[in-house]
Amino acid sequence: xxxxxxxxxxxxxxxxxxxxxxxxxxxxxxxxxxxxxxxxxxxxxxxxxxxxxxxxxxxxxxxxxxxxxxxxxxxxxxxxxxxxxxxxxxxxxxxxxxxxxxxxxxxxxxxxxxxxxxxxxxxxxxx
Amino acid sequence: xxxxxxxxxxxxxxxxxxxxxxxxxxxxxxxxxxxxxxxxxxxxxxxxxxxxxxxxxxxxxxxxxxxxxxxxxxxxxxxxxxxxxxxxxxxxxxxxxxxxxxxxxxxxxxxxxxxxxxxxxxxxxxx
DNA sequence: TCTTGACCTTCCAGTTACTGGAGAGATTAG
DNA sequence: CTAATCTCTCCAGTAACTGGAAGGTCAAGA
Numbered sequence: 001x002x003x004x005x006x007x008x009x010x011x012x013x014x015x016x017x018x019x020x021x022x023x024x025x026x027x028x029x030x031x032x033x034x035x036x037x038x039x040x041x042x043x044x045x046x047x048x049x050x051x052x053x054x055x056x057x058x059x060x061x062x063x064x065x066x067x068x069x070x071x072x073x074x075x076x077x078x079x080x081x082x083x084x085x086x087x088x089x090x091x092x093x094x095x096x097x098x099x100x101x102x103x104x105x106x107x108x109x110x111x112x113x114x115x116x117x118x119x120x121x122x123x124x125x126x127x
Numbered sequence: 128x129x130x131x132x133x134x135x136x137x138x139x140x141x142x143x144x145x146x147x148x149x150x151x152x153x154x155x156x157x158x159x160x161x162x163x164x165x166x167x168x169x170x171x172x173x174x175x176x177x178x179x180x181x182x183x184x185x186x187x188x189x190x191x192x193x194x195x196x197x198x199x200x201x202x203x204x205x206x207x208x209x210x211x212x213x214x215x216x217x218x219x220x221x222x223x224x225x226x227x228x229x230x231x232x233x234x235x236x237x238x239x240x241x242x243x244x245x246x247x248x249x250x251x252x253x254x
Numbered sequence: 255t256c257t258t259g260a261c262c263t264t265c266c267a268g269t270t271a272c273t274g275g276a277g278a279g280a281t282t283a284g
Numbered sequence: 285c286t287a288a289t290c291t292c293t294c295c296a297g298t299a300a301c302t303g304g305a306a307g308g309t310c311a312a313g314a
Contacts, residue, residue, distance in 0.1 A: 004290070014291090015273060023271090034280050036291060045254065052253045056232055060271065070254055073245060080249050081241035088236055091229050098225065102218050105183055109215055114208035118200060122207050126179045127172065127197055131261070141262095142302060150300090161309055163262055187300070 002032075006039035010047035017047060025050065025064055046070075058087055133166035137174035144174060152177065152191055173197075185214055 007014045020026050021037070026046050029037040049070055053063045062083055069075040108122045134141045147153050148164070153173050156164040176197055180190045189210055196202040235249045 002290075013273080016271085018292095019272060032280095034291080035293095036280080049254050054271090056228060056253075066250075066253065070250055075245045075247070075250075076243045077239050077245065077247035077249075078241040078243065080247045081236060081239045084232060084236050084239070084249050088229070088232050091225055091232065095222070095225050095229065098218055098222050101183060102215070102222065105211060105215050105218065109208060109211050112204050112208045112211070114205040116203045116205065118202050118204065120202070120204035120207045122204075122211050123193075123197055123202075126183075126193065127176050129261075140302080143300085145263095146301060159262095161262075162264095163309080181300090 001039040001044070003037045003039065006037075006044050006047065009044045010051060012047055012051050020047065020050060023060070025060060025067070056087060057091065058083070062087070128166040128171070130164045130166065133164075133171050133174065136171045137178060139174055139178050147174070147177060150187070152187060152194070183214060184218065185210070189214070 001009070003014050003017055007017045010017065012020075018037070021028050026043060029039050029043060032038055046067060049067060050063050053066050054060075058066060065083060066080070069080050108125055111121045128136070130141050130144055134144045137144065139147075145164070148155050153170060156166055156170060159165055173194060176194060177190050180193050181187075185193060192210060193207070196207050235252055238248045
């Protein structure tokens with residue numbers, strides 16, 4: 001499989017697939033005589049694993065850890081759970097943050113008439 | 128006021144205050160004989176305005192627009208409301224995204240025993 | 255007066271996770 | 285054989301700062 005086939009199979013941009021090897025997140029793929037990267041199903045599975053992890057918002061470093069655990073038959077589920085719980089807490093923190101931003105901003109937007117006149121509670125609040 | 132006094136008054140790091148002038152978000156402050164930046168109350172008010180806008184998650188470019196409206200006596204509140212509504216929609220979009228991530232991840236974390244054994248629904252899901 | 259420490263300056267580099275593009279070689283279909 | 289499509293490497297840019305080095309300035313105390 002050349003890189004574009006692997007990229008389609010993993011649903012990741014070609015650039016990103018190259019990038020993940022550059023930073024050592026996945027093993028550097030073998031090369032054809034012409035120097036083209038060649039991928040097999042196992043590498044594609046790892047790329048998919050990374051894509052899904054990234055979609056959950058895990059950082060590249062966390063993906064590195066998770067991928068390590070994925071490939072480690074002797075992992076303990078507690079290690080995985082620790083990383084996932086941490087991410088879950090971050091998500092919850094962000095949710096609380098967004099909720100209070102939302103409420104405040106929604107209130108301001110509602111109270112702004114949005115007409116041709118200059119008086120504006122949003123500006124008043126910010127200034 | 129030297130930069131550290133202004134930075135304290137605006138509750139922004141010194142580096143950030145300098146940065147905002149570098150990118151032309153606020154007017155370049157006047158300088159003392161020694162080349163020190165000097166700030167007055169009006170500049171501090173603008174810095175505070177920017178800090179609050181940033182706290183709402185407006186981008187620097189949006190802050191530039193908002194600051195322009197703040198200083199424009201002839202603004203219309205509809206211009207302000209348009210920018211704020213756009214941000215509000217982004218927040219809501221992000222909230223929906225986080226909610227579905229949260230639900231999925233919470234489900235996985237709950238169903239993972241987190242013990243010494245390797246079997247793990249989180250890894251299974253990602254892989 | 256000298257010195258010490260706290261400020262201040264500029265400039266460069268690094269952060270995160272890619273993304274875009276230039277310039278050049280390889281491969282494939284017609 | 286040629287044109288289109290891949291692929292390669294390398295460099296630069298994104299957002300919004302942040303850290304640090306090297307060096308100038310200022311005020312207070314011995």
